[in-house]
Amino acid sequence: MSKKECVGMLLAGGEGKRLGLLTKDLAKPAVPFGGKYRIIDFTLSNCANSGIHTVGVLTQYSPLDLNKHIGIGKPWDLDRQADGVSILSPYTAKEGGSWYSGTADAIYQNIHFIDRYDPEYILVISGDHIYQMNYQKLLKYHKEQEADATISVMEVPWDEASRFGILNTTDDLRIYEFDEKPAKPKNNLASMGIYIFNWKSLRSYLMEDAKNPTSSHDFGKDIIPAMVDDERRLFAYQFEGYWKDVGTVQSYWEANMDLLEMDEMVSLNNREWRTYSHDSNYPPQYINGNTNITNSYINSGCWIRGTVDRSILFENVEVDSKSTVRQSILHPRVKVGENSVIERAIIKEDTVVPPNSYICTPEGEEPYVIDNENVGIVTVK
Amino acid sequence: MSKKECVGMLLAGGEGKRLGLLTKDLAKPAVPFGGKYRIIDFTLSNCANSGIHTVGVLTQYSPLDLNKHIGIGKPWDLDRQADGVSILSPYTAKEGGSWYSGTADAIYQNIHFIDRYDPEYILVISGDHIYQMNYQKLLKYHKEQEADATISVMEVPWDEASRFGILNTTDDLRIYEFDEKPAKPKNNLASMGIYIFNWKSLRSYLMEDAKNPTSSHDFGKDIIPAMVDDERRLFAYQFEGYWKDVGTVQSYWEANMDLLEMDEMVSLNNREWRTYSHDSNYPPQYINGNTNITNSYINSGCWIRGTVDRSILFENVEVDSKSTVRQSILHPRVKVGENSVIERAIIKEDTVVPPNSYICTPEGEEPYVIDNENVGIVTVK
């Protein structure tokens, strides 16, 4: 196996409990996003566009759809025999097997996989963030700082800083303290959960951490603090651009709406930084009769006879006549019967919304997540 | 996902304890075989040659090398986005996760995977048998018999029958009894561990079996007997040709020697039935000086200066001058120093045999398995 400068490890094992119905049978990174993507496509495309061609995807929870989606990695040009994308599930060895018990443990259990490529650096990323980032720039910065670890950060408003993991740094961005959700933040540089480590150094911390029975085996809680304590060279890399953790239904909905409004920040149409995903070969969308569609993303195979405004429609969605869809996200193959109104809702794939439905999330509430089981209950009209 | 007539499920989870040192860090199906293959290549090639393009490989024990070997399935033309080969490791779902506890349980836990293809038939095979078989013929027979399940069998000598799982059949090969290692065999048709099931029927047996706390969740011990009890249509399909379970060091060694002796039975050189594997792009083998090589298979990248007889040399093996290798199997990158003798031994990959070594398994003993740790101990000269 040939040596790789940098191997990417993509943490995609989270259950995403706070996404409720959206992650019922689905790993969080596999949740549909942005009209034709899944959440993980953004990170995978970042890897592809950054020339990180060796990526281990750590899965654990309901990985079937995720595995099917990633498949052999064709859309991201990661379908390679020698490197490319590898899906790493828990396994048993001579001494028995165990599930991944934390982010650091997940990497620890795959040390053999990483060692195979004998890398200088490890990029650790999450499969549930929406952003477009060139990891090569991060790596270049890491090398320039001669750092042991580099953490990508962004400035957050001071009054929100206490919701994040805050990195306290000296003026030259060297990290001297990691503050998880500080009551009184001393800084407003929040960790984005994107790390570069020198593999040799990380490897020894992982070995130590694995021996520690009181550790939670987490990068943010255990590994980074241990490195800070040892006064290793840890640096913050300041990212400017759009980044969002889609951890809740509300933030999931907001991030989708951001795609419509914040084109200049996170563009799907950037030819220099394509976001790749599957294409199911649906025929072109069919706009039938006299429709009114504004400020929306609409994917192939849709059939629109009604009104669509500020919404995102995935493949093969149908909106029948005299119906209106507003500020909503309709997952693949949703059918909206005629004379219905959908407002500020998320409709899960294959849901059939009967005619004359009225699904509107009241102001101030978290958007409804609708599937075939609750569609009858929520409908009020 | 489009419908598939028949999905293959390849059981590759076994630890292979009886192969001792050969499976120290290696799943049994990943053990090198035949000069450039691994054991599982025979079954994967059977799938490819039989047009079974959807194959789930069930792994559990030390799957890293196996995963790396199978990769995205390129050598078998199974690198497809929609179907092809999928590696199925244990995973967690909402109700928690569990390891595969038996062959039937492994299939049970992947019912979702199979259902995705909505198949009529399921082919269940093992990754640790050496044989060349057209599964389409088996499937055709299964359809003609309108069977619920068909089990491939071969005639074994009557005096060995008690070592096998024996199927007792009526004259038309309908199975009325399954006898696991019978003291007094009534028949000499041994199960080869190759099954075709109607998926609908198997699915319901798996669901039942999973609920049964006393079941060992094994095809041979639980599923087949239950179907026989219910008087389902079970048929035996008589296979004629070479077949060997390489379960012990002795049988592993024998099967390799069979390749040299039984060319007409199991041919690596059959252009109509290729056995596919990786090719590491080693340059042609270099035969240096005045050598004597007879009755042997020698792979690319080898460098031979000594004598080789009735042996199998994997890629990049070196045999120095004045050395002799007889009836032995040398795994990739083994180096044999000068003036050494190796007889009836299996040398594991990357082992360096120092000059003047003498590694000869005494008559009647199981062939030695040598690696870098025990090479010094075994050497006697």
Next chain:
Amino acid sequence: MESMMGLINLEHEHDFLNELTYFRCGAAVPFAGRYRLIDFTLSNMVRSNVQDIAIFTRNKYRSLMDHLGTGADWELDRRHGGLFILPPDWNDPTDISKGDLSHFHNNRDYFNRGKSNYVIVSGSQYLSNADYSDAFDYHLERGADVTLVTTRVDELGPEHDPCLRINQDDQGWVSDITNERSNPHVFTGVYIIKKSLMLDLVDECIAHHKDHFFIHGVKENLEKLNIQTFEQTGYSAFINSIESFYRHNMNLLNPENYRELFYQNAFIKTKISNEPPTKYQDISEVKDSLLANGCEINGEVENSVLFRGVVVKPGAKVINSVIMQRCTIEEGVHLENVILDKDVTVTEGQTFIGSHEKPFVVAKRTVMS
């Protein structure tokens, strides 16, 4: 388990589409918002379990190569079999073959290497969404030498003029293959033949200095061969002129035709291009149109087919038109009955109007100002 190899023979397809075939062969002409003509034949073959497909091509096949790539998007990027683009490239001084027979002759290796005993042959101008497995089963069942895939046309139009017509006896055996224009039983150009028979007929044709395999090898041997037909139903189209090209694009705006061509069987596969979903802006007005992904719509689109990545700016009007990849229609433009090839820009305020019978066609990469 018998199977078929595929052969897409473009040798006799002339550059029938004027501006659209200046720089590409007919098989590579874009159609229906995201496809190329050849996608229909290719997808139908793949769906019929054809795993080796050769394309006989002679001219302007660069964009075809570009479109097909490794064949991955049709699952034809295989280690064994797969997709073979076979341009003419022979150097055998003893070779006396002519016309498409030289392709057959020089690519004998392709046929010999393939494991299938049967060949399905097609051109690229007949579009349908079909699974030829039925035709193949029928071919085997009837023990025919050749089975022609045919269709019955309710309303014969000029696009059927070049097509051969079929007469049969009551057992279905073909008694005559003619050019009789009033016969609604039309040969689609798709046929199934046993590989060994095909190669024998090829030898015979070459020995007699012939130059057209189907005409001289099959049609002229009608007496000797047992020929069946397999009739295909469902929406289909022959595209062999600008007029039929335009009309069949427009026909797809009829929901029934759209469903029949695209949703009846599995999807037609084409090159994957990673465009995002189409973005509708503040003031778009779209009526009865097909739009591929990656468009940005800020103006008025009516009764039109828009390919991937078309930009329609505010105040622009696109009516009854076919607009290919990455065209930009600037502010205030008015287009009616127009076909724009790829990468055309129509600058602010311009108006171009063609007629239904004679749409206004603009070649690739033109800037209309």
Next chain:
Amino acid sequence: MESMMGLINLEHEHDFLNELTYFRCGAAVPFAGRYRLIDFTLSNMVRSNVQDIAIFTRNKYRSLMDHLGTGADWELDRRHGGLFILPPDWNDPTDISKGDLSHFHNNRDYFNRGKSNYVIVSGSQYLSNADYSDAFDYHLERGADVTLVTTRVDELGPEHDPCLRINQDDQGWVSDITNERSNPHVFTGVYIIKKSLMLDLVDECIAHHKDHFFIHGVKENLEKLNIQTFEQTGYSAFINSIESFYRHNMNLLNPENYRELFYQNAFIKTKISNEPPTKYQDISEVKDSLLANGCEINGEVENSVLFRGVVVKPGAKVINSVIMQRCTIEEGVHLENVILDKDVTVTEGQTFIGSHEKPFVVAKRTVMS
């Protein structure tokens, strides 16, 4: 992060290998037991992180297409970038370009689409095992317009006659490119150039009706351009005649050369063929030879190179010979100083002997009886 696109330009490589290039271009000629000449250039480029590679070819490229397939065996089967075989296929009536410049002109799209700013150009006749990353780093570091990869030849032979020679000032800037046969500083045909500069020079050449990019675009502009050299060491070979072809096959039987060409860097990649290991039978006698997989040896082989799937039957003798894929040497045959192209059968008892300087060459698929 700057990177290079690859261009393998076969336009000026004539069919120099007589019988071996009757049916294939030089780049597709088999070499060293399992390779084709082009594998060396391709592997070197891939190893240097070149992810788009175009091949300019004109004639007899069928077997080249066959060999390269989808590019998968070089990890070049990509959705973005990958391998492009670009035969001449242009139809622009306004095009006045000639020679290899028409390739550059008609494939401008390929260069424009690629993301890299630099191009590495090579032919297929210079064989080495190299990583051009060093040359590229040096090119960037020196701020050169063009960097020529060169080698110093200890013993000049006839194969170097066609090669250009380099003179430099003490800063390494090239002062002259000549045909002076006694100069041991030989240009390998490999060079690195900025893409935009290359395209400018192409335009200039076309405007002046030139027909050879390197000669007219680079060499004749020596005054205007800053040209560096990067010297390569290690075993290398120029193959441009039957004589050099034969000699370099034989040279590899020297263990040092063998190690230097194959084991110094990563492996040379070639088409994977799924042959089993080579089988030695009861009475084989093999001495100082290279054997690819899939052979079956029952006779005597000495000082020879055997390609995949060669069968040597009992009592046969093969000495100082190059035997290509799937040849069969029957009982009692004696071969010495012979080159057999693919699929040749030498029937029982025949003897063929050539000389070191003039090996006996047999074309593909001959039966020698």
